[in-house]
Amino acid sequence: MESDELTMLKPNLVQQTQYPTETAAATPVECKVMLRVILASLPLCDFKEGYVEVMVQENGKRKSPNILVTGTPGTGKTTMCTSLAEATQLRHINIGELVKEKNLHDGWDDELDCYVLNEDLVCDELEDVMEEGGNIVDYHGCDFFPERWFDCVIVLQTDNTILYDRLSRRGYKDPKLSNNIECEIFQVLLEEARESYSEDKVIAFKSDNIEDISRNVATLTDWIRNWSLPSQS
Numbered sequence: 767m768e769s770d771e772l773t774m775l776k777p778n779l780v781q782q783t784q785y786p787t788e789t790a791a792a793t794p795v796e797c798k799v800m801l802r803v804i805l806a807s808l809p810l811c812d813f814k815e816g817y818v819e820v821m822v823q824e825n826g827k828r829k830s831p832n833i834l835v836t837g838t839p840g841t842g843k844t845t846m847c848t849s850l851a852e853a854t855q856l857r858h859i860n861i862g863e864l865v866k867e868k869n870l871h872d873g874w875d876d877e878l879d880c881y882v883l884n885e886d887l888v889c890d891e892l893e894d895v896m897e898e899g900g901n902i903v904d905y906h907g908c909d910f911f912p913e914r915w916f917d918c919v920i921v922l923q924t925d926n927t928i929l930y931d932r933l934s935r936r937g938y939k940d941p942k943l944s945n946n947i948e949c950e951i952f953q954v955l956l957e958e959a960r961e962s963y964s965e966d967k968v969i970a971f972k973s974d975n976i977e978d979i980s981r982n983v984a985t986l987t988d989w990i991r992n993w994s995l996p997s998q999s
């Protein structure tokens with residue numbers, strides 16, 4: 767394991783701990799043993815040993831990160847993900863489309879005017895591809911995905927009046943329209959993301975105009991490039 771990989775897990779871990787240089791060629795089992803020793807020497811460590819082990823195994827396999835892009839309908843997830851996928855060649859997975867295409871639902875909900883997503887079917891369908899890494903997942907919900915899948919969770923947010931206009935242009939009417947605006951006002955998706963993922967993985971991005979999309983895509987493209995360097999070296 768490279769020391770850079772450890773830095774990603776816990777920024778100050780490397781500075782606090784001396785490693786023999788030959789551990790660069792350690793096997794996965796040796797890595798786990800080494801981490802147990804490191805964690806045992808850090809009594810104030812704020813994460814669980816099992817969790818770190820999973821991250822090491824997963825990051826060891828992935829060549830690129832998995833990113834989840836969430837937010838209220840209309841905040842621009844699909845628009846941004848499409849552009850980000852073009853810029854990075856990562857795979858864009860639009861969960862709404864996937865559910866329709868592969869019938870990963872329990873039928874149509876007339877009241878909510880959408881398919882009733884079957885969470886188990888969706889997670890089973892995605893398990894292998896998420897393990898490979900390099901995915902940008904686009905969905906207006908996030909609490910049912912396994913936490914270990916994602917290296918970063920982006921929550922898009924839009925000014926209420928701008929969002930109202932976008933959803934009206936789509937033909938949304940009350941109560942669907944007002945439900946979505948309330949969802950944005952009360953930051954429901956940001957709360958859901960913070961409850962479902964560790965704090966350092968969740969970032970809120972503004973998505974009011976074209977400049978916001980460009981800036982968000984540029985920021986994420988840089989982050990993705992930097993993320994992949996340690997696991998490729």
Ligand SMILES: Nc1ncnc2c1ncn2[C@@H]1O[C@H](COP(=O)(O)OP(=O)(O)OP(=O)(O)O)[C@@H](O)[C@H]1O
Pocket residue numbers: 837838839840841842843844845846862905906932973974975976978979
């Ligand atoms: N940052 C932005 N600036 C200007 N227009 C935007 C922005 N983001 C999205 N839009 C426009 O808003 C509309 C909704 O965008 P989009 O379909 O990407 O939203 P979404 O979050 O994927 O919605 P859903 O959850 O329903 O799939 C589109 O017409 C898109 O062009």
Ligand SMILES: [Mg+2]
Pocket residue numbers: 843844845904
């Ligand atoms: Mg969309």
